[in-house]
Amino acid sequence: MKEPTNSKVVIITGASSGIGAAVARRLARDGMHLTLAARRLDRLVQVAAEVEALGGEALIVQTDVRNRDEIEKMIQATLDRWGHIDVLLNNAGVGNDRPLIRTKPEKIRDQININLIAVIECAKAVLPTMLRQKSGHIINVASIAGLVALPGSTIYAATKFGVNGFSDALRRELRGSEIHVSAFCPGFTPTEINPELKAIADGKPGAPHRPGLMPVTYVADQIARLIRHPRRQMIIPPSWKILVIIAFLFPGIADKLIGFFISKETKGKE
Numbered sequence: 018m019k020e021p022t023n024s025k026v027v028i029i030t031g032a033s034s035g036i037g038a039a040v041a042r043r044l045a046r047d048g049m050h051l052t053l054a055a056r057r058l059d060r061l062v063q064v065a066a067e068v069e070a071l072g073g074e075a076l077i078v079q080t081d082v083r084n085r086d087e088i089e090k091m092i093q094a095t096l097d098r099w100g101h102i103d104v105l106l107n108n109a110g111v112g113n114d115r116p117l118i119r120t121k122p123e124k125i126r127d128q129i130n131i132n133l134i135a136v137i138e139c140a141k142a143v144l145p146t147m148l149r150q151k152s153g154h155i156i157n158v159a160s161i162a163g164l165v166a167l168p169g170s171t172i173y174a175a176t177k178f179g180v181n182g183f184s185d186a187l188r189r190e191l192r193g194s195e196i197h198v199s200a201f202c203p204g205f206t207p208t209e210i211n212p213e214l215k216a217i218a219d220g221k222p223g224a225p226h227r228p229g230l231m232p233v234t235y236v237a238d239q240i241a242r243l244i245r246h247p248r249r250q251m252i253i254p255p256s257w258k259i260l261v262i263i264a265f266l267f268p269g270i271a272d273k274l275i276g277f278f279i280s281k282e283t284k285g286k287e
């Protein structure tokens with residue numbers, strides 16, 4: 018059934034797979050107008066065809082979010098097509114699960130560029146339009162790993178904590194401007210970013226246990242809900258908020274819990 022939403026213009030970075038593609042399919046059902054941005058053109062063409070078939074409209078803008086000119090082009094192409102921008106879903110991201118000692122310096126910079134600097138630059142690039150419109154919603158896809166840092170994901174944690182901090186500061190900076198800023202913090206979701214999670218979701222023998230694994234369609238539904246009802250932060254699955262509270266109030270207990278469940282696997286990868 019169609020949700021009672023008026024058709025919005027939404028830019029989705031990282032729309033070629035995983036959460037971004039699932040959100041595109043979900044919003045298409047509400048007839049939304051979507052700018053699909055990522056590097057893999059063939060995958061964007063595929064997602065755009067699905068969007069059109071589901072009742073949405075899609076504009077493909079091949080974009081590498083590490084390149085500021087390409088970000089500007091993505092914004093301008095959206096304005097040329099639809100004249101305004103309601104939502105920026107700052108979703109493009111990469112993972113790199115390995116201990117810091119084994120992480121190549123160029124991988125560190127690349128991950129920070131994509132997961133943090135590009136999020137800031139996309140938000141900055143869309144702001145003049147939203148301020149002129151006196152409306153808009155910037156949704157930054159962070160992670161529960163941006164609230165509870167996990168071993169074996171040091172750079173990822175640094176970038177996602179950065180996204181949460183950036184979102185808080187920007188929201189406070191824009192207070193009173195009619196522009197919403199949200200941090201979206203999902204837990205484990207089986208997508209291409211983490212082949213282990215896909216293996217679990219596909220029921221591969223020997224795959225490690227990950228509690229709270231969520232289908233990507235559920236995650237997309239929650240982002241659609243966030244677009245309808247903007248709020249400061251959304252953590253899913255909601256039950257994981259308890260871990261966030263423990264990590265904040267009792268970091269020593271969090272060290273022990275995380276060490277028990279995750280460190281063994283991380284050590285195995287060293």
Ligand SMILES: NC(=O)c1ccc[n+]([C@@H]2O[C@H](COP(=O)([O-])OP(=O)(O)OC[C@H]3O[C@@H](n4cnc5c(N)ncnc54)[C@H](OP(=O)(O)O)[C@@H]3O)[C@@H](O)[C@H]2O)c1
Pocket residue numbers: 030031032033034035036037054055056057058060080081082083108109110111131158159160161202203204205206207208209210211214
């Ligand atoms: N899956 C999880 O468990 C999980 C949990 C918490 C948060 N997240 C976050 O959710 C977001 C989406 O990830 P996902 O799980 O859906 O993984 P995914 O399927 O690997 O999707 C990542 C997306 O980012 C795009 N991307 C990567 N580098 C880019 C670049 N330089 N320029 C433009 N686009 C780029 C990829 O497209 P191209 O390669 O085509 O450019 C792809 O569309 C990420 O920010 C991730 O950190 C995921």
